Amino acid sequence: MIDSADNATHPLPVTGATRLHFSDASRSTFTVDLGQDLLGDWILTQTWGGTQMQRGGGKRIVVDGHEAGLLMLQKIAQKKERNGYDQVHPYHVRSHWL
Template sequence: MIDSADNATHSLPVTGPTRLHFSEGLRNTFTVDLGQDLLGDWIITQSWSGLLQQRGGGKRLVVGDHETGLRMLQKIAQKKEKIGYRQVTPYHVEYRWA
């Protein structure tokens, strides 16, 4: 619970999804997340993995504010869907071995 007398603790203005998961069939997965670090900076974290190549990676990007981060999430989602990825809900990818 947030104490109204506490000047250091504030609720976050979450106005949209801050974590999105995508899958390209059973081969590749991609996750993008918007959150704050301990210094209060807004960070976009992207991670990906490939089942067949057994490769993965990730990167982090500092954004100016929460609104900018949400816009970037939307742009990243549009790009991924354009190249064939589909959003996975709930946030669990089930792998089936052929």
């Protein structure tokens, strides 16, 4: 809790990675992020783009909770790795405009 007098603010139960970045050989990038919105709903946000694409894209999905979101994050990561994407650290992600 941030303020002991505030009954509405609670700590986030972060128990695993909440943002993953992926890149493939053609420098396409994919990012998936799990977080809460201002109403407390857990949101899974996916964004993609790259040098070979005319445009990038993204989508947001409301998930049933933190654990459900972490499970979806893990499934998406496994699928991306099967499709030839490598997980990279944020400081290794390069903009396709460089």
